[in-house]
Amino acid sequence: MTTDQVYDRLRSIGCSVETSDALAPIVAELSDRKREAFFLWACGMSEREVEKETGLSDTTIHRLVKQMREKI
Numbered sequence: 001m002t003t004d005q006v007y008d009r010l011r012s013i014g015c016s017v018e019t020s021d022a023l024a025p026i027v028a029e030l031s032d033r034k035r036e037a038f039f040l041w042a043c044g045m046s047e048r049e050v051e052k053e054t055g056l057s058d059t060t061i062h063r064l065v066k067q068m069r070e071k072i
Helices: 003-012 017-028 032-042 047-054 058-071
Strands: none
Touching: 003 017, 003 032, 017 032, 017 058, 032 047, 032 058, 047 058
């Protein structure tokens, strides 16, 4: 997924222009599974729900969320 595609998806879920500008290049670098996990979380799923949906570990999800919070 390109940075522009990620930006468009962020805007479509209600992120502000500023937040989308900051996050798009970071999220674009993630693997497909981690990117999908991020979007599920950003759309309101709990970390536990994201774990079940994606099959990623709780540690991975927690680190991903923490990383995104620190970078914005």
